[in-house]
Amino acid sequence: MVQRSTPPLDASFAALSDSTRRGVLERLGRGDASISQLAESFQMTLTGMKKHIGVLEQAGLVSTRKVGRVRTCRLGLRRLKEEAAWIERYRQLWDARLDALDEVVDELKAKEKKDGRDR
Amino acid sequence: MDETGSGPATKDRTAVERRSERELVVTRSFDAPARLLFEAWTTPALFMRWWAPKSLGVPLLSCEMDVRPGGRYRLEFGQDASSAMAFYGEYTEVTPPSRLAWTNDEAENGALTTVTFDEQGGRTLLTFREIYPSKEALDESLAGMEGGMPEQFDQLDALLATLGAGGQ
Numbered sequence: 001m002v003q004r005s006t007p008p009l010d011a012s013f014a015a016l017s018d019s020t021r022r023g024v025l026e027r028l029g030r031g032d033a034s035i036s037q038l039a040e041s042f043q044m045t046l047t048g049m050k051k052h053i054g055v056l057e058q059a060g061l062v063s064t065r066k067v068g069r070v071r072t073c074r075l076g077l078r079r080l081k082e083e084a085a086w087i088e089r090y091r092q093l094w095d096a097r098l099d100a101l102d103e104v105v106d107e108l109k110a111k112e113k114k115d116g117r118d119r
Numbered sequence: 120m121d122e123t124g125s126g127p128a129t130k131d132r133t134a135v136e137r138r139s140e141r142e143l144v145v146t147r148s149f150d151a152p153a154r155l156l157f158e159a160w161t162t163p164a165l166f167m168r169w170w171a172p173k174s175l176g177v178p179l180l181s182c183e184m185d186v187r188p189g190g191r192y193r194l195e196f197g198q199d200a201s202s203a204m205a206f207y208g209e210y211t212e213v214t215p216p217s218r219l220a221w222t223n224d225e226a227e228n229g230a231l232t233t234v235t236f237d238e239q240g241g242r243t244l245l246t247f248r249e250i251y252p253s254k255e256a257l258d259e260s261l262a263g264m265e266g267g268m269p270e271q272f273d274q275l276d277a278l279l280a281t282l283g284a285g286g287q
Contacts, residue, residue: 083137086261091135093175094145098133098245100169104159105151112155 015059020044021052025061025075032074035064140254143230143261145247153236153243157216160234161186171196177204188213192221228256 015021020042027033027041039049053073056062063076133147149156159165163182171179180195180203190210197203205225212220217236223229230249237244251257 083258083261087135087137087143090143090261091133091145093172094135094147094247095133096172096174097169098145098147100172101156101159102149104165104169105149105155108155108158108165109151 012059012061015055015061018052018055021056024049024052024056024073028062028073028075032072034070034072036070038073137257138248141251141257143249143251143257145245147245149243149245150241151243152216152241153238154216156236156243156245157219160219161215170194186210186213186219226260228252228259230256230260 016025023042024038027038033041035049035053036046038053039046042049053062053064057064057076059076061076062073064071064073066072133145136144136146138144159169161184163184166184167179167182170182171177177196178198180197180200182192182194184190184192186192188210190213191207192210193205193207195203195205206223208222208224208229210219210221211231212218212233217238218233220231220233222231228251230251233246233248233250235246235248237246249257249260251260
């Protein structure tokens with residue numbers, strides 16, 4: 001497991017060199033799917049599809065999760081990293097926005113205090 | 120004058136969490152009562168001072184708000200009126216000073232947005248929540264594209280095209 005934590009580029013290229021595997025990635029881009037669903041869509045045996053998924057998994061392009069007897073595939077770590085980057089960008093926008101809101105609210109607070117004293 | 124607000128946690132005071140496939144939640148605590156946050160959120164002149172921070176890169180040109188259930192709002196962003204982009208919708212819930220909800224009608228798959236202000240002991244927890252009609256709608260919105268595919272698919276497509284051309 002440990003030595004696979006950073007899949008070598010070679011593995012990615014090898015994984016992408018096959019048209020079925022490229023098709024599988026495209027299909028998973030539209031939503032998660034089980035190995036048997038993929039086997040059916042690509043008209044191949046379960047064993048054949050398992051092999052393809054294994055190659056994609058080793059390249060970090062797909063991750064799988066087994067629930068009961070069904071193994072579900074989704075786009076791999078790279079996708080998750082992208083999502084983390086989007087969320088961080090969104091968080092930075094909100095952080096700046098709420099900093100500005102904080103200033104406005106501080107002003108309102110100060111004004112209230114002053115008005116209270118003046119009265 | 121009151122400097123207690125700039126305590127140790129000056130960074131990352133704003134938390135963002137994807138609570139589910141369709142839901143994004145922003146939270147932050149303020150050293151102020153809920154009614155002032157509500158006022159800053161529902162008064163156009165005040166709202167315009169904070170909704171479009173400089174880092175957004177696009178100024179807010181105008182802001183109209185009819186803050187009552189069924190009332191509408193309209194925001195226009197842009198460098199000038201000719202290139203303005205409008206965001207608009209309808210308030211579905213207005214409960215001063217603790218809760219507001221509105222629709223986002225400019226996009227086909229716009230979110231339903233709720234903001235709540237929970238005051239406790241003089242501090243207020245702000246929770247801003249967007250619920251999208253589908254996972255894809257949230258993904259698209261996060262990726263900041265209109266109807267397009269997330270960026271990584273474009274990159275993958277480019278890579279596949281290269282491989283296709285160079286390969287068999």
